[in-house]
Amino acid sequence: MKILVPVKRVIDYNVKVRVKADQTGVDLANVKMSMNPFCEIAVEEAVRLVEKGVATEVVVVSIGVTQAQETIRTALAMGADRGILLTSDQDLEPLNIAKLLKAVIAEEKPDMVLMGKQAIDGDNNATGQMLAALLDWPQATFASEINIDGGKAKVTREVDGGLQTLEVALPAIVTVDLRLNEPRFASLPNIMKAKKKPIDIKDAASMGVEVKNHLNVTKVTEPPKREAGIKVESAAELAAKLKEAGVI
Amino acid sequence: MAVLVYADHDGVNVKDSTNKAVSAALAISSDVHVLVAGSVAPAKSAASIDGVSKVLVAKSDALSKDIAEAVEALVTPLMANYDAVLFVAGAAGKNAAPRIAAKLDVAIISDIIEVTGPKSFVRPIYAGNALESVESSDGKLIITVRTTAFKAEGNGGAASIEEIVAPNATHSATFVSEAMVKSDRPELQGAKRVVSGGRALGSEEEFNAVIVPLADRLGAAVGASRAAVDAGYAPNDYQVGQTGKVVAPELYVAVGISGAIQHLAGMKDSKTIVAINKDPDAPIFQIADFGLVADYKTAVPEFQNSL
Ligand SMILES: Cc1cc2nc3c(=O)[nH]c(=O)nc-3n(C[C@H](O)[C@H](O)[C@H](O)COP(=O)(O)OP(=O)(O)OC[C@H]3O[C@@H](n4cnc5c(N)ncnc54)[C@H](O)[C@@H]3O)c2cc1C
Ligand SMILES: Nc1ncnc2c1ncn2[C@@H]1O[C@H](COP(=O)(O)O)[C@@H](O)[C@H]1O
Numbered sequence A: 001m002k003i004l005v006p007v008k009r010v011i012d013y014n015v016k017v018r019v020k021a022d023q024t025g026v027d028l029a030n031v032k033m034s035m036n037p038f039c040e041i042a043v044e045e046a047v048r049l050v051e052k053g054v055a056t057e058v059v060v061v062s063i064g065v066t067q068a069q070e071t072i073r074t075a076l077a078m079g080a081d082r083g084i085l086l087t088s089d090q091d092l093e094p095l096n097i098a099k100l101l102k103a104v105i106a107e108e109k110p111d112m113v114l115m116g117k118q119a120i121d122g123d124n125n126a127t128g129q130m131l132a133a134l135l136d137w138p139q140a141t142f143a144s145e146i147n148i149d150g151g152k153a154k155v156t157r158e159v160d161g162g163l164q165t166l167e168v169a170l171p172a173i174v175t176v177d178l179r180l181n182e183p184r185f186a187s188l189p190n191i192m193k194a195k196k197k198p199i200d201i202k203d204a205a206s207m208g209v210e211v212k213n214h215l216n217v218t219k220v221t222e223p224p225k226r227e228a229g230i231k232v233e234s235a236a237e238l239a240a241k242l243k244e245a246g247v248i
Numbered sequence B: 001m002a003v004l005v006y007a008d009h010d011g012v013n014v015k016d017s018t019n020k021a022v023s024a025a026l027a028i029s030s031d032v033h034v035l036v037a038g039s040v041a042p043a044k045s046a047a048s049i050d051g052v053s054k055v056l057v058a059k060s061d062a063l064s065k066d067i068a069e070a071v072e073a074l075v076t077p078l079m080a081n082y083d084a085v086l087f088v089a090g091a092a093g094k095n096a097a098p099r100i101a102a103k104l105d106v107a108i109i110s111d112i113i114e115v116t117g118p119k120s121f122v123r124p125i126y127a128g129n130a131l132e133s134v135e136s137s138d139g140k141l142i143i144t145v146r147t148t149a150f151k152a153e154g155n156g157g158a159a160s161i162e163e164i165v166a167p168n169a170t171h172s173a174t175f176v177s178e179a180m181v182k183s184d185r186p187e188l189q190g191a192k193r194v195v196s197g198g199r200a201l202g203s204e205e206e207f208n209a210v211i212v213p214l215a216d217r218l219g220a221a222v223g224a225s226r227a228a229v230d231a232g233y234a235p236n237d238y239q240v241g242q243t244g245k246v247v248a249p250e251l252y253v254a255v256g257i258s259g260a261i262q263h264l265a266g267m268k269d270s271k272t273i274v275a276i277n278k279d280p281d282a283p284i285f286q287i288a289d290f291g292l293v294a295d296y297k298t299a300v301p302e303f304q305n306s307l
Helices: A037-051 A068-078 A094-108 A127-135 A188-194 A235-244 B016-026 B043-047 B068-081 B091-103 B204-218 B226-230 B296-306
Strands: A002-006 A009-011 A033-035 A057-064 A082-087 A112-116 A139-149 A152-159 A162-169 A172-176 A199-203 A215-221 A230-232 B002-006 B032-038 B052-059 B082-088 B108-112 B114-117 B120-125 B130-136 B141-145 B160-164 B173-180 B193-197 B221-224 B251-255 B272-277 B290-293
Touching: A002 A037, A002 A094, A009 A068, A033 A037, A033 A068, A037 A057, A037 A068, A037 A112, A037 A139, A037 A172, A057 A068, A057 A094, A068 A082, A068 A188, A068 A199, A082 A094, A094 A127, A094 B091, A112 A127, A127 A139, A127 A172, A127 B068, A127 B091, A139 A162, A139 B068, A139 B091, A152 A172, A152 B091, A162 A172, A230 A235, A235 B272, A235 B290, A235 B296, B002 B016, B002 B052, B002 B068, B016 B032, B016 B082, B016 B141, B032 B043, B032 B068, B043 B052, B043 B160, B068 B082, B068 B091, B082 B091, B091 B108, B091 B141, B108 B120, B193 B204, B204 B221, B204 B251, B204 B296, B221 B226, B272 B296
Parallel strands: A002 A057, A002 A112, A057 A082, A082 A199, A112 A172, A139 A172, A230 B290, B002 B032, B002 B082, B032 B052, B052 B160, B082 B141, B108 B141, B193 B221, B193 B251, B251 B272, B272 B290
Antiparallel strands: A009 A033, A139 A152, A152 A162, A162 B173, A215 B130, B114 B120, B120 B130
């Protein structure tokens, strides 16, 4: 079984992002970039499926600037077998990413696509669902447990109010949530080994997919700042202040 | 043309989040219809929402389990009659809406917090650290609504109700089982008050012994940080934050939560924020209206006794 894992390079989750003064976007200059945390979880799960003997190959794919190679290398160091980079300098919407991934899938023919539920830059939570629609494949989003057996995946999903378990016929799209696993740190020998693993780099424009953004970003602004309030000295004072303010 | 709202309901009544999504829809068009999928019962409450002119209701088991393919098969053809469809940005809406958008070859507009024009919206990005204003060039708009940002329409209306037939499709995803958390406490989303506990609580027993009674005393829903959920102190669906639930209650009490950006993303629009943390430098204090630097072990019981 072959698993495809799309991974996105995003601003590291620990970085405090700053909006550019000209309101055209957020400042990416000299900012630490990392693999989207949800994509890390997807890579980890795919590698574990190989380790368990369920899967045989893990291919990672990223769409973005040439530096996204580093993101792919990180996935290779975690245990993925090879990488594909579709280079593009454009900030592409989920629908475009889904169309490009569909083109990759036509070539790679994976049995399952494991991907993040959400990229923490755009917070769209959409690409997996869109890809499933374009392929007419079943989807199981927000996975916290995945069991594969007999050409089917049983997926437990984090939904409002609790957990839901679905069974999807493969090939399928599974998007992963935080509780699925804890991604490993790549060991030094594995980082060295990853340097020799192949990455196929091609221009996204060569995929024969028309990419067109449907949303025009007119501005990006800072959210209103919330002022810090006061510190109280005791729990009794806290209760008194809340009563005074009419909150309780 | 008309705008459709996909109702969020519990099988009996529509939830307050539907009234809020209707308010967002009314900012786009004055002709708002509501689609109740799954069971028939909630149609009555949907028809009473102010500003709604028509309710469509489609009965089906697959729809009541929020199977994305079933929702797609129902809504996609209906979009011939509508300019836009709005879903509540919960697990079900986020699961289905992008699928419909891709079928129609249009963008998904996720998590809107403001309608600034018939095709213009504001949405948070980077865990709410930036706000993006977008204008769509699509003929059909597929939207999910962050309902905490909209007021709820009242229930003084009387729209007509029309039953429609859900497409009888076979789906390659099938429902197996569910494990829902049962609770008499108010639901997290939409609750007027929320008490959340963090990693400091240290165990499920401690969480239940400290956070739950305080929540009960305040008539509040219970929330948690990711750290508390990951460690098993609280169920998954209690998580508040960028990747959990977004809440904006009248009162939010954070106990033993440091205030990481990902947590703040889910609660910083609460009206009054109270933080109890023993570290005076915890970032949560930068947004708290009332901060108490103390060990929760003594502070919470004392607070409860002073209420
Ligand atoms: C992709 C991604 C998504 C995430 N999504 C979310 C999300 O949706 N929601 C979320 O919450 N987090 C999320 N996180 C995690 C987030 O970054 C933090 O790790 C998490 O919020 C920390 O939880 P905490 O505040 O409970 O724990 P800590 O940061 O460990 O804080 C515990 C606090 O308790 C205080 N404390 C300790 N003992 C006591 C005591 N006796 N009395 C009083 N105070 C005490 C400490 O001073 C400390 O401030 C996400 C992270 C990533 C990478
Ligand atoms: N540029 C990209 N390259 C590769 N995968 C991506 C890209 N953008 C999004 N994805 C995948 O889609 C998931 C969800 O992203 P989003 O829909 O943007 O929130 C991510 O976790 C990735 O797995």
